[in-house]
Amino acid sequence: MKLLVCVKQVPDLESRFKPDAAGVWYNETDLAFRMNEYDEYAVEQAVQLREKLGEGTELTVLSIGPDRVVETIKKALAMGCDNAVHVQDVAASGKDSWQIASIIAAYAKDKCFDVIFTGMQSQDRGSAQVGVTIAEQLGFACTTTIVGFDYDNGTITAKRELEGGIKGVVKLKIPALVTCQLGLNIPRYPTLPNIMKAKRKEIVVIPVADMLKEEALVATGSFHPPAKKGGGIVLEGDVADLVEKVLAILKDKTAVLR
Amino acid sequence: MEATRQIYWNIGHGIVLPMYILAFAAIGVMVWGFWQRVPVWRQGKALDRFSRYNERIKRMLLEVFGQTKISRVTDGGLYHSIFFWSFLVLFAGTLLVMIQADLLTPLFQFNLLSGQFYKVFSLLLDVAGILSIIMLAGLFIRRFVIKPKGLEIVRDDYIVLQLLCAILVTGFLIEGVRMAATELQQNPALAIFSPGGLLVGQLFTSVPTATLLTVHTILWWSHFALVLGFFCAIPYTKLRHIFTTSANAFLAPFEPKGSIATINMEDETIEQFGAVTIQDLTWKDIFDADACTSCKRCQDRCPAYATDKPLSPMNIVKQIGELAVGNPAGNLIETVSQDALWSCTTCRACQEICPANIEHVNKIIEMRRNLTLMEGAFPGDEVRTAVSNIEVNGNPFGLAYAARGDWAEGLQLSLMEQDAEVDILYFVGCYASFDKRNQAIARNFIKICTAAGVKVGILGKEEKCCGEPVRKLGNEYLYQMTAAENIELMKAYNVKKIVTTCPHCFNTLARDYKDLGLDVPVEHYSTYINTLMDTNRLKLTPEPFSFTYHDSCYIGRYMDIIGQPRNILMQAGGSITEMDKNGYDSFCCGAGGGRIIAEEKLGSKISEARIKMAVDTGTPLLISNCPFCLTMFEDGIKTGGAEGELQVRDLAEIVAERIAA
Numbered sequence: 001m002k003l004l005v006c007v008k009q010v011p012d013l014e015s016r017f018k019p020d021a022a023g024v025w026y027n028e029t030d031l032a033f034r035m036n037e038y039d040e041y042a043v044e045q046a047v048q049l050r051e052k053l054g055e056g057t058e059l060t061v062l063s064i065g066p067d068r069v070v071e072t073i074k075k076a077l078a079m080g081c082d083n084a085v086h087v088q089d090v091a092a093s094g095k096d097s098w099q100i101a102s103i104i105a106a107y108a109k110d111k112c113f114d115v116i117f118t119g120m121q122s123q124d125r126g127s128a129q130v131g132v133t134i135a136e137q138l139g140f141a142c143t144t145t146i147v148g149f150d151y152d153n154g155t156i157t158a159k160r161e162l163e164g165g166i167k168g169v170v171k172l173k174i175p176a177l178v179t180c181q182l183g184l185n186i187p188r189y190p191t192l193p194n195i196m197k198a199k200r201k202e203i204v205v206i207p208v209a210d211m212l213k214e215e216a217l218v219a220t221g222s223f224h225p226p227a228k229k230g231g232g233i234v235l236e237g238d239v240a241d242l243v244e245k246v247l248a249i250l251k252d253k254t255a256v257l258r
Numbered sequence: 259m260e261a262t263r264q265i266y267w268n269i270g271h272g273i274v275l276p277m278y279i280l281a282f283a284a285i286g287v288m289v290w291g292f293w294q295r296v297p298v299w300r301q302g303k304a305l306d307r308f309s310r311y312n313e314r315i316k317r318m319l320l321e322v323f324g325q326t327k328i329s330r331v332t333d334g335g336l337y338h339s340i341f342f343w344s345f346l347v348l349f350a351g352t353l354l355v356m357i358q359a360d361l362l363t364p365l366f367q368f369n370l371l372s373g374q375f376y377k378v379f380s381l382l383l384d385v386a387g388i389l390s391i392i393m394l395a396g397l398f399i400r401r402f403v404i405k406p407k408g409l410e411i412v413r414d415d416y417i418v419l420q421l422l423c424a425i426l427v428t429g430f431l432i433e434g435v436r437m438a439a440t441e442l443q444q445n446p447a448l449a450i451f452s453p454g455g456l457l458v459g460q461l462f463t464s465v466p467t468a469t470l471l472t473v474h475t476i477l478w479w480s481h482f483a484l485v486l487g488f489f490c491a492i493p494y495t496k497l498r499h500i501f502t503t504s505a506n507a508f509l510a511p512f513e514p515k516g517s518i519a520t521i522n523m524e525d526e527t528i529e530q531f532g533a534v535t536i537q538d539l540t541w542k543d544i545f546d547a548d549a550c551t552s553c554k555r556c557q558d559r560c561p562a563y564a565t566d567k568p569l570s571p572m573n574i575v576k577q578i579g580e581l582a583v584g585n586p587a588g589n590l591i592e593t594v595s596q597d598a599l600w601s602c603t604t605c606r607a608c609q610e611i612c613p614a615n616i617e618h619v620n621k622i623i624e625m626r627r628n629l630t631l632m633e634g635a636f637p638g639d640e641v642r643t644a645v646s647n648i649e650v651n652g653n654p655f656g657l658a659y660a661a662r663g664d665w666a667e668g669l670q671l672s673l674m675e676q677d678a679e680v681d682i683l684y685f686v687g688c689y690a691s692f693d694k695r696n697q698a699i700a701r702n703f704i705k706i707c708t709a710a711g712v713k714v715g716i717l718g719k720e721e722k723c724c725g726e727p728v729r730k731l732g733n734e735y736l737y738q739m740t741a742a743e744n745i746e747l748m749k750a751y752n753v754k755k756i757v758t759t760c761p762h763c764f765n766t767l768a769r770d771y772k773d774l775g776l777d778v779p780v781e782h783y784s785t786y787i788n789t790l791m792d793t794n795r796l797k798l799t800p801e802p803f804s805f806t807y808h809d810s811c812y813i814g815r816y817m818d819i820i821g822q823p824r825n826i827l828m829q830a831g832g833s834i835t836e837m838d839k840n841g842y843d844s845f846c847c848g849a850g851g852g853r854i855i856a857e858e859k860l861g862s863k864i865s866e867a868r869i870k871m872a873v874d875t876g877t878p879l880l881i882s883n884c885p886f887c888l889t890m891f892e893d894g895i896k897t898g899g900a901e902g903e904l905q906v907r908d909l910a911e912i913v914a915e916r917i918a919a
Binding site: 012014015030032188190195 | 634635636639642649652660661719
């Protein structure tokens with residue numbers, strides 16, 4: 001079997017975000033990058049399936065972006081992926097979900113993948129569209145936000161997270177694509193021998209121009225912090241005074257006591 | 259009448275040959291016993307512990323004959339030392355008798371054991387014998403009657419105590435019977451130089467001589483048989499420690515305390531990291547198990563054991579020994595248990611007190627290395643997150659690395675990327691950089707330096723975690739990755755001197771980074787401030803306060819910095835009330851060994867135990883000089899209910915408040 005897992009490198013959310021010069025995305029200065037959290041679940045699930053199927057199964061990791069994404073690819077390799085593809089694109093962050101999905105679909109089209117794993121969404125753009133769009137373009141069965149995964153004899157049984165805490169179970173025939181949600185698994189910490197092995201694995205580099213034939217369908221209008229809507233107040237002092245102060249605030253600024 | 263005695267009296271010189279044959283046979287059994295042990299030790303990996311043997315021999319002689327390590331703890335230790343010296347005198351005396359009887363007399367017809375010398379010799383041996391028996395009785399009562407908590411009673415304890423006792427008692431009986439038949443009748447004036455024999459001899463004065471002779475013969479052979487038994491028993495009982503514990507004084511490392519083998523990450527042939535079977539340990543680690551006497555001093559001082567966690571350093575050493583003999587292919591980590599391994603704070607209290615020079619901490623780290631590097635295991639999910647935070651943002655909190663230098667806003671210091679011409683580089687560390695409470699320490703330290711006219715530089719957002727917590731948790735790879743970045747940076751800035759406020763950064767930069775190529779003098783602020791004061795660059799206006807001081811493990815035990823911080827605090831006007839556990843015997847705060855990033859889920863809280871000790875001094879103020887300790891104590895005061903009773907402050911805060919205008 002052939003498996004593909006798509007990963008995105010995103011800035012750590014604790015970083016300090018500033019708009020870039022054009023004001024349509026973030027400036028990368030002082031940002032720390034890491035693998036998109038949901039993609040970590042995808043990699044872990046893909047590796048688990050790879051281990052379950054054993055010999056004869058090949059797991060490829062793919063990432064689109066500038067050279068820095070190689071770090072993320074290496075992490076996926078260290079976690080247990082066999083092959084790696086780096087679609088080199090210094091302007092990946094400016095592309096919309098349609099273009100990103102099209103790049104991946106163009107790559108996957110003639111590779112006969114049986115199962116494709118992606119994260120539910122990225123932590124930075126958060127469109128949650130790339131996975132489903134790839135599936136659509138490739139004509140794969142697809143399910144999203146999975147929190148449980150099982151594979152047996154050509155059928156995937158996936159547990160999905162639905163609204164209001166409800167879970168649903170779906171069965172898909174391969175070829176299929178799943179997008180992974182928090183709770184699916186605990187991503188493994190790569191062992192040192194695997195980190196060493198990952199360093200020696202070849203990463204196939206493909207220029208984005210070879211894969212991308214589509215125009216963007218969505219344009220980002222602006223990137224800016226939300227306007228400040230008042231801050232929190234920390235009250236300190238004697239408990240008796242605090243009670244008075246809280247009461248005054250509740251009377252003054254809220255409707256709860258009216 | 260000349261003062262001497264007839265050697266082989268009633269036994270005759272005829273037994274010399276069979277006696278020597280039997281003695282050598284017994285020694286043969288002993289050597290054979292140890293020889294059989296060699297393959298057990300050799301299961302471990304190679305390790306050089308034979309270089310600089312002159313120093314090693316010197317150290318061994320001092321520790322063994324000076325009883326320097328065992329005597330540090332009075333309970334048990336004092337009895338042991340006095341017994342050792344007394345028994346040594348008896349052994350030497352017996353050797354002298356042997357030399358006299360079988361060398362001096364037959365070859366030179368010279369009697370050394372006569373006259374005044376004999377009197378002294380005889381008295382000395384009798385006194386030694388009596389002392390030995392008293393000490394044995396003390397040890398017997400301690401083990402079987404008082405039964406100190408944690409002291410096990412095993413088969414060997416019965417054998418060893420009874421065997422030694424029987425040898426000593428039969429010795430006195432032989433002497434007494436001989437004296438009853440000879441000295442007491444012929445030369446009573448001489449008998450007072452054998453007080454032990456005299457006491458016994460008087461019981462036999464009414465016994466007919468012929469009976470005495472028979473009894474004497476039986477006793478002599480019994481005594482001899484017991485001595486032979488003693489030699490034979492050495493390798494097969496705890497008596498082996500006579501040789502193995504002594505050998506460990508020879509084999510102890512010369513590396514600075516806290517040195518951990520730096521794994522060569524470039525070596526692609528290594529496929530196995532850390533220890534999961536005893537073969538992954540060094541031969542010395544296995545030998546340590548044979549050097550252990552189960553004195554449980556390590557266990558008594560282990561903060562994890564004291565707070566009901568499943569760790570006893572003594573037990574780990576014992577388990578290694580049991581596997582090495584009984585199940586060499588067995589899984590070491592399963593035997594020891596992950597919970598025990600993760601519970602260690604690497605405080606080194608075990609190793610510091612061990613009279614047998616056993617190296618507990620690195621064994622634990624080796625097993626943790628296996629868990630971390632081979633299994634990707636963590637003590638808990640919070641640690642997984644913290645480690646991932648260090649990977650991404652260079653600090654365990656996961657805060658933006660770019661904010662690392664924010665605490666320094668408005669202070670007089672230089673960012674190295676702007677101006678690297680500084681007197682010292684202050685390696686701030688994660689806690690003083692990001693943790694609100696500890697940022698005050700960083701700011702106060704800068705205030706102190708500014709007052710002393712020291713130009714300080716910091717790396718700001720370029721600095722990363724020194725790697726200490728992850729290294730102690732076994733993640734050598736991440737440690738070396740972050741260390742390499744720090745080192746490259748500091749080399750590029752041509753740093754001349756580094757000062758840290760964190761003992762963990764201090765140990766790592768000063769000792770561990772050397773292995774990775776950084777050779778710059780590194781100081782902890784406790785010694786740095788002390789020097790600033792000694793050289794009058796920093797002047798304080800003392801204000802009186804009373805306090806107790808907590809020795810951080812990595813400052814006291816690891817770096818021998820005990821007096822300097824106390825000196826600073828005294829000069830600042832402080833009067834100290836020590837906790838019972840202080841200096842080298844200090845009790846960990848619970849945060850070492852990477853525990854700072856782990857939740858304490860097992861047993862009770864170590865920090866609360868330490869806070870209780872501080873409260874017991876009756877002083878309102880606990881002073882520490884470690885960000886981890888400070889954090890743990892602030893916590894322990896809250897959760898342990900000591901709020902209002904005790905406050906914890908940092909050395910730098912006390913000093914900064916008293917800078918002379």
